[in-house]
Amino acid sequence: MxxxxxxxxxxxxxxxxxxxxxxxxxxxxxxxxxxxxxxxMAESLRPFGIELRHFAVLIVLVNQGPTVQRDLAAATGSDKAGIMRIVDDLERKGLAVRKAVPGDRRVRAVEITPQGVELFDAAHVAAEPLAERLVADLGPGESAQLTDLLTRFAHPADDET
Structure with missing residues (x-):
């Protein structure tokens, strides 16, 4: 050659x-x-002044309740420094608060505020038409099929997370 x-x-x-x-x-x-x-999805969140990384934390807080930062990092695929910045942002916006964990002075749990729940619900309403647009080119039943396939792909049966 x-x-x-x-x-x-x-x-x-x-x-x-x-x-x-x-x-x-x-x-x-x-x-x-x-x-x-x-x-x-970022387009749907822009009017609320948050980004997907913020919303990912809100999802965890809504689903799991108060959550320690290390568990938030694991659930969202973030690192320690990244999750701290996200929680700082959410606190500044009044969407979440850090609270002491009984029995461990070093650990703080993050909890969604009532204002955070309101934003979370409003963001879902605003995202609905955009989510429909996202799958508009799929045929009848294909959106549900895609969701099912991706769910099984992302969460294999043997995955304990």
Whole structure:
């Protein structure tokens, strides 16, 4: 092979185009789908002055109640410093508060405030038309099928989280 000629490969090139048989194709498609969905959901949150990272914490607080920061970090895929910044933002906005955990002076639990619950509910109402737009190109039943498949993919039966 000379330096002038490109090397021919029988290996599939990784793309995110339909029909790509590369072992990386699914990951790339999921990444593209995530970016598209995140942009749409961020648009719905913008009027409320919060970002998806803030809303992810609010989801955990609504679902689990008061939660210590290390568990918030694990639940949202954040790191310690990142979760601290997010909780600081939520506190400044009056959407969450840190409270002492009985029996451990070093640990603080984060709790959603009534104002946070109001914002959470209002954001869901505002997001509904955008979420419908997100799946508008899918056929009847395909949105539910996609949700089912992604749920099983993201939470395998043997996954304890």
């Amino acid at each position: 000379t330096a002038d000629s490109p090397r021919k490969s029988t290996v599939s090139r990784a793309t995110d185009r339909p029909g790509d048989e590369s072992p990386f194709a699914l990951g790339l498609l999921l990444r593209r789908a995530h970016a598209h969905a995140a942009a749409v």
